[in-house]
Amino acid sequence: SNLGIWTKVDGAAALSIRNVITPNDGGYDAKEVLEAFKGTGQTFITEQFRDGATVRGYLVPSFHWITVFLSGVSCPGFKRAEEPGQPDIPEAFALEAKYFMESRLLNREVVVMLEGVDKYNNFYGSIQHPQYDISIELLKVGLAKVVDWSAKFTKDPELLYKAERIAKERRLRMWKDYVAPARPAASSAAEFVGKVTEVISGDFIVVKDTAIPPVEHRIALSSIRSPKLGRRDEKDQPFAYEAREFLRSRLIGRKVTVGIDYIRPLQTSTMGETERVFASVSEGSNNVAVALVANGLATVMKHRQDDQDRSLYYDDLIQAEAAAARDKKGLHGDAVPPTRHINDVSTAASTAQAKQMFGFVQRAGRLAGIVQHVVNGARFKVLIPKQSCVISLALAGMRCPQTGRKDGEPGEPYGEEAYQFSRDKCLQHDVEVEVTGQDKGGTMIGRLYLHKRDMGVMLLAEGYARTTGRDLTTEMEEAEKGAQGKRLRTWEKYDAELEAEKAAAEAAEVVEAASGAGGDAVQVTVTEVVDPVTFYVHPAGAEAQIALVAERLATMAAGGASPEWRPKIGEVVAGQFSADNLWYRARVEVRKGDAFQVLFIDYGNGEEVPLCNLKPLPSSVPSTVQCPPQAIEYKLAYIKAPKDAEFNQEALACVNEILTGCDGVIGAKVEYKERSGRCHVQLIDPSSFKSLNSILLRHGLAKLERRRQDMEGLKDDQAEAKRERLNIWQYGDAVDSDEEDNRFADDVAKAKQKTAGAR
Numbered sequence: 001s002n003l004g005i006w007t008k009v010d011g012a013a014a015l016s017i018r019n020v021i022t023p024n025d026g027g028y029d030a031k032e033v034l035e036a037f038k039g040t041g042q043t044f045i046t047e048q049f050r051d052g053a054t055v056r057g058y059l060v061p062s063f064h065w066i067t068v069f070l071s072g073v074s075c076p077g078f079k080r081a082e083e084p085g086q087p088d089i090p091e092a093f094a095l096e097a098k099y100f101m102e103s104r105l106l107n108r109e110v111v112v113m114l115e116g117v118d119k120y121n122n123f124y125g126s127i128q129h130p131q132y133d134i135s136i137e138l139l140k141v142g143l144a145k146v147v148d149w150s151a152k153f154t155k156d157p158e159l160l161y162k163a164e165r166i167a168k169e170r171r172l173r174m175w176k177d178y179v180a181p182a183r184p185a186a187s188s189a190a191e192f193v194g195k196v197t198e199v200i201s202g203d204f205i206v207v208k209d210t211a212i213p214p215v216e217h218r219i220a221l222s223s224i225r226s227p228k229l230g231r232r233d234e235k236d237q238p239f240a241y242e243a244r245e246f247l248r249s250r251l252i253g254r255k256v257t258v259g260i261d262y263i264r265p266l267q268t269s270t271m272g273e274t275e276r277v278f279a280s281v282s283e284g285s286n287n288v289a290v291a292l293v294a295n296g297l298a299t300v301m302k303h304r305q306d307d308q309d310r311s312l313y314y315d316d317l318i319q320a321e322a323a324a325a326r327d328k329k330g331l332h333g334d335a336v337p338p339t340r341h342i343n344d345v346s347t348a349a350s351t352a353q354a355k356q357m358f359g360f361v362q363r364a365g366r367l368a369g370i371v372q373h374v375v376n377g378a379r380f381k382v383l384i385p386k387q388s389c390v391i392s393l394a395l396a397g398m399r400c401p402q403t404g405r406k407d408g409e410p411g412e413p414y415g416e417e418a419y420q421f422s423r424d425k426c427l428q429h430d431v432e433v434e435v436t437g438q439d440k441g442g443t444m445i446g447r448l449y450l451h452k453r454d455m456g457v458m459l460l461a462e463g464y465a466r467t468t469g470r471d472l473t474t475e476m477e478e479a480e481k482g483a484q485g486k487r488l489r490t491w492e493k494y495d496a497e498l499e500a501e502k503a504a505a506e507a508a509e510v511v512e513a514a515s516g517a518g519g520d521a522v523q524v525t526v527t528e529v530v531d532p533v534t535f536y537v538h539p540a541g542a543e544a545q546i547a548l549v550a551e552r553l554a555t556m557a558a559g560g561a562s563p564e565w566r567p568k569i570g571e572v573v574a575g576q577f578s579a580d581n582l583w584y585r586a587r588v589e590v591r592k593g594d595a596f597q598v599l600f601i602d603y604g605n606g607e608e609v610p611l612c613n614l615k616p617l618p619s620s621v622p623s624t625v626q627c628p629p630q631a632i633e634y635k636l637a638y639i640k641a642p643k644d645a646e647f648n649q650e651a652l653a654c655v656n657e658i659l660t661g662c663d664g665v666i667g668a669k670v671e672y673k674e675r676s677g678r679c680h681v682q683l684i685d686p687s688s689f690k691s692l693n694s695i696l697l698r699h700g701l702a703k704l705e706r707r708r709q710d711m712e713g714l715k716d717d718q719a720e721a722k723r724e725r726l727n728i729w730q731y732g733d734a735v736d737s738d739e740e741d742n743r744f745a746d747d748v749a750k751a752k753q754k755t756a757g758a759r
Contacts, residue, residue: 018063019063020058020063020065021062021063021064021065022065023065023066023121027065028064029121030066030117030121030122030123031117033064033066033114033123034114034116034117034123037059037114038114038115039113040113041111041112041113041128042059042060042111042112042113042114043059043060043061043109043110043111043112044057044058044059044060044066044068044109044110044111044112044127045057045058045060045107045108045109045110046105046106046107046108046110047107049098049101049102049105049106050067050078051075051076051077051078051094051097051098052075052076052094052097052098052100052101052138052143052144053069053070053073053074053075053097053138053144054067054068054069054070054075055067055068055070055101055105055127056068059112060109066123067122067123068112068114068122068123068124068125068127069122069123069124069125069150070124070125070126070127070134070135070138070144071115071116071124071125071126071135071150071151071153071154072135072146072147072148072150072151072152072153072154072157072160073135073138073139073144073145073146073147073150073160074144074145074146074147075093075094075097075098075138075143075144075145076090076091076092076093076094076097076143076174077090077091077094078090078091078094079091092174093142093143093173093174096143096173097138097143097144100138100141100143101134101138104129104134105127105129105134110127110128110129110130111127111128112125112126112127112128113125113126113127113128113155115153115154115155116150116153124150124153125153126154126155133159135154135160135163136159136160136163137163139160139163139164139166139167140163140166140167141167141172141173142167142170142171142172142173142174142175142176143173143174144164144174145164145174146160146161146164146318148300148302148318149302151322152325155326156322156326157318157321157322157325157326158319158322158323158326160322161315161318161319161322162319164315165315168180190259190260191257191258191259191260192209192210192257192258193209193210193255193256193257193258194207194208194209194210194214194217194255194256194258195207195208195253195254195255195256196251196252196253196254196256197216197252197253197423197424197427198252198427198428199244199247199248199251199252199428200218200244201226201228201229201240201243201244202226202227202239202240202243202244202246202247202292202297202298203220203221203224203225203226203243203289203292203298204218204219204220204221205218205219205221205247205251205281206218206219207219207256207258207281208424217258217277218273218276218277219258219277219278219279219281220276220277220278220279221278221279221280221281221288221289221292221298222261222262222278222279222280222289222310222311222312223261223278223289223300223301223303223310223311223314223317224289224292224293224298224299224300224301224311224317225298225299225300225301226239226240226243226244226292226297226298226299227239227240227243227297227298227331228240229241229244236340238331238336238337239296239297239330239331239337241337241340242297242330242337243292243297243298246291246292246295246297247288247292248370248428249430250283250288250291251281251283251288252427252428252429253429254283255283256281256282256283256288257281257282257283258279258280258281259279259280259281259282259312260277260278260279261278261279261280261309261310261311261312262278262309262310263275263276263277263278264276264278264309278309278311280311280312280313287313287316289311289313289317290313290316290317290320291320293317293320293321293324294320294321294323294324294329295324295329295330296324296325296327296328296329296330296331296332296333297330297331298331299321299331300314300317300318300320300321340388341388342383342388342389342390343357343388343389343390344389344390345357345389345390345391345392345442346381346390346391346392348441350442351441351442352442353442354391354392354438354442354443354444355438355442357387357389357391358435358438358444360387361384361387361389361391361435361444362435362436364386364387365434366432366433366434366449367384367386367387367432367433367434368384368385368386368430368431368432369382369383369384369385369430369431369432369433370382370383370385370428370429370430370431371383371426371427371428371429371431371448372390372428373427374419374422374423374426374427375392376400376402376403376415376418376419376422377400377401377415377418377419377421377422377459377464377465378394378395378398378399378400378418378422378456378459378465379392379393379394379395379400379443380392380393380422380426380448381393382431382433382448384433391433391435391444392442392443392444393433393435393443393444393445393446393448394439394443394444394445395445395446395447395448395455395456395459395465396436396437396445396446396447396456396470396471397456397467397468397469397470397471397472397473397476398456398459398460398465398466398467398468398476399465399466399467399468400415400418400419400422400459400464400465401413401414401415401418401464401490402415403415403416403418403419404416410562410564410565410566413490414463414464414489414490417464417489418459418464418465421459421462421464422455422459422464425450425455425458426448426450426455429450431448431449431450431455432448432449432452433446433447433448433449434446434447434449436471437471445471454473454475454476456476457473457475457476457479458479460476460479460480460483461479461482461483462483462488462489463483463486463488463489463490463491463492464489464490465490466480466490467480493619521667521668521669521682521684522539522540522667522668522669523540523665523666523667523668524537524538524539524540524632524634524665524666524667524668525537525538525664525665525666526659526664526665526666526683527603527604527605527631527664528603528604528605528631529652529655529656529659530604531641531648531652532636532641532642532648532651532652532654532655532696532701532702533635533636533639533640533641533696533702534633534634534635534636535604535633535634535635535683536603536604536605536631536632536633536634537604537631537632537634537668538630538631538632539632542630545602545627545630546602546630548622548627549584549585549602549621549622549627549630550582550584552618552620552621552622553574553582553583553584553585553621554582554583555620556574556583556615556618556620556621561614561615561616565616566611567588567596567614567616568588569588569589569590569591570587570588571587571588572585572586572587572588572601572617572623572624573585573586573587573588573598573614573615573616573617574586574614574615574616574617574618574621575598575600575609575613575614576609576613576614577600577607578607578609578613583615584600584602584603585600585601585602585617585621585624585629586598586599586600586601586609586614587599587601587629588614589606592608594610594611595608595609595610595611596608596609596611596614597609598614600631601624601629601630601631602629602630602631603630603631604631604633632679633678633679634668634678634679634680634681634683635678635679635680635681636680636681636682636683636692636693636696636702637671637672637680637681637682637693638671638680638693638704638705638708638711638714639693639696639697639702639703639704639705639708639714640702640703640704640705641702642701642702642703642727642728644728647700647701647727647728650701650727651696651701651702654695654696654699654701655692655696658685658692658695661687662685662686662687665686666683666684666685666686666692667683667684667686668681668682668683668684669681669682669684669691682694693714694713694714694717697714697717697718697721698717698718698720698721699721699726699727700721700722700724700725700726700727700728700729700730701727701728703718703728704718
């Protein structure tokens, strides 16, 4: 029949010889072969199995001789014998895995899908049995393990992990001694329940436990890594904001279960931490890390086979990542998230921008926002997504105690508690804001609503804040009255305050001296002479107020202030005067090391007082609101004191002589007041019925202000002193250097005007 080797066709024998192409000696480049056949199934004849996951054979019809490692699969192998000629030593289940493959695939035509290549020209791929994927079957029967790094070559890695889990759960062959990972039951701290108070990034959260007192734990999610948020001028990595927002919107304020998987030491930390806690966090039945990975917002860390520091749900994480990669979600897709442009107008450097933004925010009414930061109990930084800006918001109509400063200065009582209350309630929560005003620093003033409830009302109801008397609502007033009645927190000493207010009201029945009806002079008592034209005086009837304050200070509790207390500049405190060792109300002016320069506000004198002689003003002593400072500052109207030190002393001596003669009791006629409230007056000498203003001018110990040169009566006194060359006029005109500068400027301005007119 002329068949096979008996053929008589010329050249048939030569054509029947296979041209097998091997990778050695430049036979082919593995990468080129992969590019040519990748993504399409190729006919493959298996010739040899080195182990259950490694097969050699050739492609048909190209006859490329190739070695294929099953993608994502590793089987037990064979070790070389120590003595030559001896068979290789199989590992446990190596022979079973090899037999499983040979009995199904050896010397058969199968379909291979080439998926990758290594540097040794070995291919990674999947082999399709006529009925199933051989890799999945090998894993199901417990004769192989999943290899994470090469599993990514496969079309659907999730199927590999599911198959491996089946073998683990059934404890088949390689997994016969498998024990599911679990936390040690003996460790009470291995698992706890708490509330999420802050989401720092896509893989880092803060959880407050339910202990008494509660403790905040900084928790990193086990075995995953999310994109990092940019710091300062750095840009966010893609999907970093989306990852954090995914957790924030689902976890903030929610109850979660935290299972600690492992703890690692930290070499350096900006927060002073020495170790980092990694844990699995579940909200209900949902694992947070698995949900994050499944949405493509985090990747799974690849652990070594011998590394047991991993998530208890590591297999679930691997499967979730495989599914996300298959569906090209988030980090695994080609789409890039849109760039976010946020205008932060909450900083001190952006005051001008904040004022420009105010109109838009105010007109918009209630706006949805997210609290980014809590400054203190009543002040927040809020992100307004609709306006793409971050604003600083202070709650209207109320004030919370201040917290301590970073420099160690202590805060006000209940300042820290008010801050923690607002932080627990609002930080990173979805809120609504309504802006009604703005202060000079650009801070918006308004209301903040959490779940439709006014945050200001909640603070007032808990006694963490007090109203200021402006922008109040009926609900705010009722909340404050409720806290007062229960003596909550800042109102714990409310009884003493009521007593002080009652005493101050009784003393306030004494009418404070003012300018007098019809401009008539009133009687005052000079208590302090600052300079020839500046005085502090007591109005008639001030004795009752001063006596009340002195009585309350005398009964003040003994003992010093707390060691941490430091008075603030401008704060009114109780100060001990060195001359009589009695206590007076004092306002802190300047700090000088461990001492403070103070002004005794009821007398007008001041001195440097050491810290040990200062105390916080007790609530039983009337405050400056209940009883204003009794020393009123007066300035002689229309005149200036000499700048020359010698004449200034003579003027001071003249004033003291007049005041000594009348025991400091003198008439005062208010001419006008500054916006600050300081009165410009004429003080009348009761013996001569002449004003101190006139006397100083007549003796050449003062001069009229430049804009007051035409004052009737006073200008005549000054003219007489000039004519007689008295004191400051002894050499003629007495001109101050600042007046010379002003005159020169006036002359220049007039010259410019004339030049402009000529043109």
